[in-house]
Amino acid sequence: MSERFVFERKEEFLEKLREIVRSGVPEKRITVLSPYPVHEVDEILPSAPSGVRVFALLGAVAGLVTGFVFTIYTVKVWPLISGGKPLVSIPAFLIIAFELAILFGSLLSFIGFLHFSRLPDVNRIVSSEEFENMFEIRIEAEER
Secondary structure, eight states, rough: OOOEEESSSHHHHHHHHHHHHTTTOOOGGGEEESSSSSHHHEEEEEEOOOOOOOOOOOHHHHHHHHHHHHHHHHHHOOOOOOOOOOOHHHHHHHHHHHHHHHHHHHHHHHHHHHHHHHHTOOHHHSOOOOOOTTEEEEOOOOOO
C-alpha cells in the first residue's frame, strides 16, 4: 500500500517533500506529480546519471564490429580483384562501419530509454485518479 499526499499550494508541497526526505524515506520510493515543472524538486530529490549511455556505447561498438565483419566477410567470399589493390582495405570499410555504429548506437539508445523509463507500461503513465492542478507525493510501500 502506498501513501499519498495531495496539495494545492507549491510551498506546502515542497515543505512536505523536504520533511519526507529528512525522515529517511529512500528517494527511490518517492514519486512526485505536479501540474508544471518544479525545479526545487530536482534539488530535494537529486537523480543519478542515466544508464542509457551504456546502451549507446554497446550499440556503437556492436555496430562498428558488425560493419567491419560484414564488409571483410563479403570481400573474402566474393573477391573482386582490381588492379592489384588489397582485398581488405580498412579506409574503404571505415565508412560502412561508422554508419552501422551510428545506426546501432541510436537504436540501442532508444531501447535503453524505453527500458529505463518503463514506457510500454500504460498503467504507470495514466493515473487512475487525475489531480489536474494539484501537487501529489506518493510513497511506495517497502518491499519485503
